[in-house]
Amino acid sequence: MNQISQTSAGPGLVEEGAVRRFLRATEIDTRMLGMFGALILIWMGFQIYGIVYNGNGAFLTYRNLWNLSVQTSSIAVMATGMVLIIVTRHIDLSVGSVLGITAMLMGVFQVWVLPQYLGLGHPMIWVLTVLFGLAVGTLIGAFHGVLIAYLQIPSFIVTLGGLLVWRGAAWWVARGETISPVDANFALIGGGPYGSIGYWGTWFVALLGCVAVVLMLASGRRQRARFGFPLRPVWAEVFLAAISAALIVGAAFIANEYFWPVGIVKQYAAANNITIPEGGLNISHGFAIPVLIAAFVCIAMTFLATRTRFGRYVFAIGGNPEAAELAGINTKRMTMLIFALMGFLVGISATISSARLNSATNALGQFDELYVIAATVIGGTSLAGGMGTIYGAMLGAVVMQSLQSGMVLVGFDSAVQQMVVGGVLVVAVWLDTIYQRRVK
Amino acid sequence: MNATAENIQTETRTPLVEMRDISIAFGGIKAVDHASVSLYPGEVVGLLGHNGAGKSTLIKILSGAYPRDGGSIMINGEEANINNPRDAKSYGIETIYQTLALADNVDAAANLFLGRELLTPWGTLDDAAMEAAARKVMGRLNPNFRRFKEPVKALSGGQRQSVAIARAILFNARILIMDEPTAALGPQETAQVGELIKELKKDGIGIFLISHDIHDVFDLADRVTVMKNGQVVGSARTTDVTKDEVLGMIILGKCPPGAVPGPGAARL
Numbered sequence: 001m002n003q004i005s006q007t008s009a010g011p012g013l014v015e016e017g018a019v020r021r022f023l024r025a026t027e028i029d030t031r032m033l034g035m036f037g038a039l040i041l042i043w044m045g046f047q048i049y050g051i052v053y054n055g056n057g058a059f060l061t062y063r064n065l066w067n068l069s070v071q072t073s074s075i076a077v078m079a080t081g082m083v084l085i086i087v088t089r090h091i092d093l094s095v096g097s098v099l100g101i102t103a104m105l106m107g108v109f110q111v112w113v114l115p116q117y118l119g120l121g122h123p124m125i126w127v128l129t130v131l132f133g134l135a136v137g138t139l140i141g142a143f144h145g146v147l148i149a150y151l152q153i154p155s156f157i158v159t160l161g162g163l164l165v166w167r168g169a170a171w172w173v174a175r176g177e178t179i180s181p182v183d184a185n186f187a188l189i190g191g192g193p194y195g196s197i198g199y200w201g202t203w204f205v206a207l208l209g210c211v212a213v214v215l216m217l218a219s220g221r222r223q224r225a226r227f228g229f230p231l232r233p234v235w236a237e238v239f240l241a242a243i244s245a246a247l248i249v250g251a252a253f254i255a256n257e258y259f260w261p262v263g264i265v266k267q268y269a270a271a272n273n274i275t276i277p278e279g280g281l282n283i284s285h286g287f288a289i290p291v292l293i294a295a296f297v298c299i300a301m302t303f304l305a306t307r308t309r310f311g312r313y314v315f316a317i318g319g320n321p322e323a324a325e326l327a328g329i330n331t332k333r334m335t336m337l338i339f340a341l342m343g344f345l346v347g348i349s350a351t352i353s354s355a356r357l358n359s360a361t362n363a364l365g366q367f368d369e370l371y372v373i374a375a376t377v378i379g380g381t382s383l384a385g386g387m388g389t390i391y392g393a394m395l396g397a398v399v400m401q402s403l404q405s406g407m408v409l410v411g412f413d414s415a416v417q418q419m420v421v422g423g424v425l426v427v428a429v430w431l432d433t434i435y436q437r438r439v440k
Numbered sequence: 441m442n443a444t445a446e447n448i449q450t451e452t453r454t455p456l457v458e459m460r461d462i463s464i465a466f467g468g469i470k471a472v473d474h475a476s477v478s479l480y481p482g483e484v485v486g487l488l489g490h491n492g493a494g495k496s497t498l499i500k501i502l503s504g505a506y507p508r509d510g511g512s513i514m515i516n517g518e519e520a521n522i523n524n525p526r527d528a529k530s531y532g533i534e535t536i537y538q539t540l541a542l543a544d545n546v547d548a549a550a551n552l553f554l555g556r557e558l559l560t561p562w563g564t565l566d567d568a569a570m571e572a573a574a575r576k577v578m579g580r581l582n583p584n585f586r587r588f589k590e591p592v593k594a595l596s597g598g599q600r601q602s603v604a605i606a607r608a609i610l611f612n613a614r615i616l617i618m619d620e621p622t623a624a625l626g627p628q629e630t631a632q633v634g635e636l637i638k639e640l641k642k643d644g645i646g647i648f649l650i651s652h653d654i655h656d657v658f659d660l661a662d663r664v665t666v667m668k669n670g671q672v673v674g675s676a677r678t679t680d681v682t683k684d685e686v687l688g689m690i691i692l693g694k695c696p697p698g699a700v701p702g703p704g705a706a707r708l
Contacts, residue, residue: 227572308563312546312554312557312565316550316554319546320541320542320543323539323542326503327541327543327555328524328526386545
């Protein structure tokens with residue numbers, strides 16, 4: 001195996017700086033580094049702005065970072081599906097409206113329909129509601145997919161129509177009525193003090209995450225060693241493991257440092273006969289359930305995109321649809337499935353959004369399509385197709401949400417917020433095209 | 441007398457591929473008009489003709505890329521049902537397209553196995569195994585090839601072509617269609633492809649070779665079939681006709697005495 005220990009780049013690149021050597025050894029995506037840099041800049045920017053103009057930096061607080069994580073979940077889940085859609089050279093403008101109709105139907109189902117048969121507060125209500133919502137989302141997505149793949153209507157038109165149709169339908173389901181409150185168990189999916197996994201749960205999940213990272217790196221290395229392919233230097237593997245573990249542990253620490261509000265603690269103490277000690281009782285939130293759902297979706301979608309046939313075909317179709325067809329891939333069926341998967345993910349997001357709001361309204365998810373597409377594109381998915389990553393889209397969602405809630409926090413007008421978000425999207429794509437050209 | 445005797449002899453063998461009376465029209469234009477060609481095991485048949493003569497279209501019908509309007513395809517003497525590229529591959533028909541038909545954004549191994557990925561016991565992609573197989577087959581075709589980690593978009597024309605060729609021979613094809621296989625290659629690589637074709641012939645693989653380069657075709661092909669305006673002008677053994685006669689077939693549609701005339705032969 002020693003004869004191929006040299007990496008594939010060839011002798012022309014031997015003389016390179018320490019930074020490049022480091023990046024190449026660790027195989028870190030420079031674009032992702034750039035995005036991390038941008039994110040840190042945004043965070044620091046809001047913090048400093050808050051300190052200078054408002055007298056307190058409200059952004060980099062445990063509370064805000066925890067809230068940010070919850071607010072990002074819904075968009076992030078949908079962005080992972082949008083990656084596959086855009087990679088295959090399609091677009092989905094309807095996700096916000098599909099979220100609206102799905103959430104409305106789930107609201108009606110769990111508040112008006114199920115209690116009639118099961119009784120109010122039955123423990124199965126939330127399970128049936130979630131399954132119902134996922135099925136509705138998947139069916140709507142599959143329906144779009146059939147129109148796009150088999151009737152060959154451009155996805156832009158199908159989903160533009162869907163944007164109007166499903167928003168109208170969301171109103172029509174309950175004549176514009178807001179359905180609230182939702183089932184108490186269902187509401188936990190949206191986060192909040194009770195919808196979080198607490199101190200020890202969070203450390204357990206963090207530990208699990210660290211172990212998984214190490215196992216993944218190890219198995220990747222073993223796999224490559226089996227065929228005698230070039231391996232990363234050991235220090236690079238250790239570095240990657242350490243940095244990933246640090247990020248996970250850091251997130252867990254932040255989530256655990258955000259304590260329950262005093263009112264909730266009192267309520268909880270009264271209900272459980274606990275006396276609150278002098279100086280208050282600190283109960284950690286820990287990771288919120290929607291954040292864990294989003295993290296799980298990210299892992300599952302990354303797996304799907306990179307380790308399965310389905311994902312391979314998605315990228316092949318995006319790179320050259322004709323070649324994919326000639327290679328024997330059933331591109332029509334794939335298109336249909338990709339849109340159905342998008343619908344399924346919208347179903348998850350509809351669950352998170354309506355649970356978080358503790359109600360279903362016909363306006364839920366309005367403009368989400370724009371945030372989802374923006375997150376995906378900022379995350380490095382090329383509108384020309386064939387390129388994109390799930391983790392990039394997740395990061396893009398965090399960037400978008402940071403901008404959004406940061407501006408709310410420092411007190412920008414909503415008019416200014418819109419202008420900034422729009423401008424950032426255009427600039428981000430412009431920077432990306434420059435990056436693309438330079439890579440070539 | 442000799443020619444007839446040989447014809448009778450060939451007809452007693454079952455052809456690997458026989459395309460009979462194939463027709464296809466695009467919006468009223470008959471791209472292929474009642475064309476018939478045949479291919480025997482271990483034989484190289486050159487398909488010649490002008491741009492737009494219908495040779496690529498005819499061959500795309502065999503590879504399943506276009507559905508035919510009429511005619512039948514026999515594989516080993518049995519009627520074959522080819523409606524899409526998957527069907528064609530199931531009959532052992534592999535194609536190297538003129539456009540190469542590579543997914544530009546994924547690497548060489550992913551392209552080689554596109555549609556037929558190797559999987560681990562858990563049903564996930566076995567990228568390491570695919571890369572290993574890719575290194576093996578590419579080592580045979582293009583020993584200098586090292587860029588396994590890069591998307592094929594980053595490769596040179598010749599490297600891309602060798603990926604396309606490797607993909608066709610990787611799965612033990614019985615029938616190989618090569619549409620301008622050497623168009624992007626330098627002289628040395630072209631010679632390598634020639635060697636490869638001879639090797640594949642020895643294994644009993646039948647090859648349709650489409651080329652505009654008549655010299656290439658004469659060096660490699662056992663027979664030539666010439667098309668003009670969607671019709672077959674005629675077929676001939678390369679030993680029975682001269683290059684000039686074949687040029688006459690291509691340009692004028694004039695069938696020389698050494699060739700078997702088809703429906704497209706000019707009436708003189």
